[in-house]
Amino acid sequence: MSAFVVATSIIKNLEKYAAYGKAATATLATHGGTLAKRGKYAETLTGSGEHSVVAVLEFPNLDALNAWFSSPEYQAIVPLRNEACDMTITSYMVPTA
Numbered sequence: 496m497s498a499f500v501v502a503t504s505i506i507k508n509l510e511k512y513a514a515y516g517k518a519a520t521a522t523l524a525t526h527g528g529t530l531a532k533r534g535k536y537a538e539t540l541t542g543s544g545e546h547s548v549v550a551v552l553e554f555p556n557l558d559a560l561n562a563w564f565s566s567p568e569y570q571a572i573v574p575l576r577n578e579a580c581d582m583t584i585t586s587y588m589v590p591t592a
Contacts (some may be wrong), residue, residue: 496556496557496588496589496590496591497553497554497555497556497588497589498553498554498555498556498557498559498560498586498587498588498589499531499551499552499553499554499560499586499587499589500550500551500552500554500560500564500584500585500586500587501549501550501551501584501585501587502549502550502551502552502582502583502584502585503546503548503549503582503583504546504547504548504549504550504580504581504582504583505545505546505547505580505581505582506547506548506579506580507578507579507580507581508578508579508580511575511578511579512579512580514575514579515572515575515576515579515580516550518572518575519569519572519576521568522563522566522568522569522572523552523563525563525566525568526554526559526560526562526563526566527554527555527559528552528553528554528559528560528563529552529553530550530551530552531551531552531553532549532550532551533548533549533550533551534548534549535547535548536548536549546583557586557588560586561586564584564586
């Protein structure tokens, strides 16, 4: 069962956000993860939409996703992430048919 992350952000510092994005992307491959999509906020169709950007990361399974998130490599850049943006990170499982 594959899994993915949706990370929505409100950018506080664009330069630091770019550095965080580059550093975070570099941590994915070790855990089988990839950056599937990223985009800028366009409009809210329903509910609230307070973020300015979104990224979707794909992993082979939830264990790999959680291993990436808790890895020393990713956790080392959390302070940079917190300086760069206010981020909400959610994980999802993709059921097999």
